[in-house]
Amino acid sequence: MRRSLAAIVAAGIAALSLITGAATASAAPQTAASVQKSFTFVIDQFATRGPNGPADQYIQIKNLSQIPQDLSNFRVEVAPSLSQRFAVATIPQGTIIQPGQVYVIANPQGYSGPVVDQFFTGNFPLTDRLGVALLSPSGITVDSVATLGTSPFVMGAPASPLTTNQPLALVRFTNTENNAIDFHIAPRTPGLPSPVSIF
CATH class of the missing domain: 1.20.5 (Single alpha-helices involved in coiled-coils or other helix-helix interfaces)
Structure with missing residues (x-):
């Protein structure tokens, strides 16, 4: 017993x-490794420099879905290292993005593009090697990309960083959850969606 x-x-x-x-x-x-593929919002393209110099920067978000999506109170954060994260924008209440449309957030100190929906808050410039993430209002990472392997926002292998002040950006062509495959250096087109689709 x-x-x-x-x-x-x-x-x-x-x-x-x-x-x-x-x-x-x-x-x-x-962590970025646990982030599921997004079928709503994705980081569509971003530039850490451009023809107007190192501050000619923007981040573009795209609605991949077939219906309007509410982007209100989502946050965009950047991480230049594993231990550093900075919020660069919180999307205003009432921001609805139509299917296939984009939302452009830019650096007010140097952006030269034709379209902008919102400017960065604070005074934190994007470095060439960093991670960028889109977070839901509850803090869940919806999508992320990095040009730095040690960034908490890298998915798969990091994408190649920009290195010259040319009219280029890291543009998303696919949605495989691997930054090195999904993003390629290509002509920047802020305000115009990239070729990536939900399929």
Whole structure:
């Protein structure tokens, strides 16, 4: 009887440790590796420099879906390293993006593009090697891209960074969850959606 009681107690302790461990794991912070492919909003293209110099910067978000989507209170964050994250924009309430349309956020200190929906807040310029993420109002990472392997926002392998002040950007062509495959250096077209689709 004593041996049976000891076995029951041991089993109870083991079960409790499993429950505690599961709770701890579920509370772990989300990483880019755990981000699911987005079928609504994606980072469509971004530039860390341009013909107007190192501050000629923008980030473009696209609605991939077939219906209007509410972008209100989403945040755009950048991460130049594993330990640094900065919010560069919070989308205003009432911002609805139509299917296939884009939303452009730009640096007010140097952006030379023809279209802008919102300017960066704060005074944090984008570096050539960094990560960019779009977060939902509840803080869930919806999509991310990085040109730096140690950024918390990298998905798969990092994309190649921009290195010259040419009219170029990192443009999304596919949606495979691998930054090196999805993003390519191409002519910048702020305000015009890239070729990527939901399919």
